[in-house]
Amino acid sequence: EVHLVESGGGLVQxxxxxxxxxxxxxxxxxDYAFHWVRQVPGKGLEWVSGVYGGSGGVGYADSVKGRFTxxxxxxxxxxxxxxxxxxxxxxxxxxxxxxxAGDLEYWGQGTLVxxxx
Amino acid sequence: xxxxxxxxxxxxxxxQPASISxxxxxxxxxxxxxxxxxxxxxxxxxxxxxxxxxxxxxxSGVPDRFSGSGSGTDxxxxxxxxxxxxxxxxxxVQGTNWPYTFGQGTKLxxx
Numbered sequence: 001e002v003h004l005v006e007s008g009g010g011l012v013q014x015x016x017x018x019x020x021x022x023x024x025x026x027x028x029x030x031d032y033a034f035h036w037v038r039q040v041p042g043k044g045l046e047w048v049s050g051v052y053g054g055s056g057g058v059g060y061a062d063s064v065k066g067r068f069t070x071x072x073x074x075x076x077x078x079x080x081x082x083x084x085x086x087x088x089x090x091x092x093x094x095x096x097x098x099x100x101a102g103d104l105e106y107w108g109q110g111t112l113v114x115x116x117x
Numbered sequence: 118x119x120x121x122x123x124x125x126x127x128x129x130x131x132x133q134p135a136s137i138s139x140x141x142x143x144x145x146x147x148x149x150x151x152x153x154x155x156x157x158x159x160x161x162x163x164x165x166x167x168x169x170x171x172x173x174x175x176x177s178g179v180p181d182r183f184s185g186s187g188s189g190t191d192x193x194x195x196x197x198x199x200x201x202x203x204x205x206x207x208x209x210v211q212g213t214n215w216p217y218t219f220g221q222g223t224k225l226x227x228x
Contacts, residue, residue, distance in 0.1 A: 035217065037217075044208070044219060044222050045165065045208060045210070045219040045222075046219070047217045047218065047219070050215060050216070050217070059215045059216060061216055095164065095165075099212065101151070101153065101212070102147065102155075102211075102212025102213055102217075103155060103167075103170045103171065104155055104157075104167065104212060104217070105167065105170070107164050107165060107166075107167075109164055110164060
């Protein structure tokens with residue numbers, strides 16, 4: 001059975017940093033792309049960043065480009081999202097998603113980030 | 118790629134059909150020939166759950182009253198007979214191009 005478990009969320013002041021992690025099990029990790037998608041409670045879904053399988057190339061939404069850094073550790077089957085210069089609008093539930101080919105197949109339960117003074 | 122869903126609110130009587138439209142700003146046909154258009158259901162308080170992938174493929178455990186259709190830029194999710202457990206928000210999302218983009222969501226409620 002596939003499990004994606006996010007961690008690292010919490011309450012942080014504007015301008016500070018937070019590092020999210022996602023531990024994957026039950027899948028051939030290197031064969032998957034992974035994404036972070038966020039959701040403000042009661043609102044829609046927004047793709048934040050993604051990392052390819054294989055080449056490990058990374059992409060970011062314009063709203064987080066230059067502030068967020070996504071990485072993968074194939075040896076540990078884990079992902080990280082380093083979030084710097086956080087803003088109130090970065091608040092939300094952050095989901096880790098495993099994706100073999102554009103199908104967003106596996107989702108974690110999410111980790112909540114709250115940016116507030 | 119902008120994804121536009123309609124309607125955004127969908128009141129439906131139990132046992133009646135429901136239909137949600139999703140339109141993309143450009144063709145979602147990938148260079149590999151596949152069209153990566155997916156449908157998700159999000160029940161209150163839960164993570165999104167995939168129902169349909171690549172336009173019309175139903176996920177394991179998804180009731181056969183759910184069906185997906187369409188091509189190119191125009192897609193539809195249909196529920197043949199709405200049940201109480203179908204209440205929630207439905208999203209289309211394209212996985213053909215990065216960044217992946219979601220529709221605004223359609224909130225289905227029982228009339």
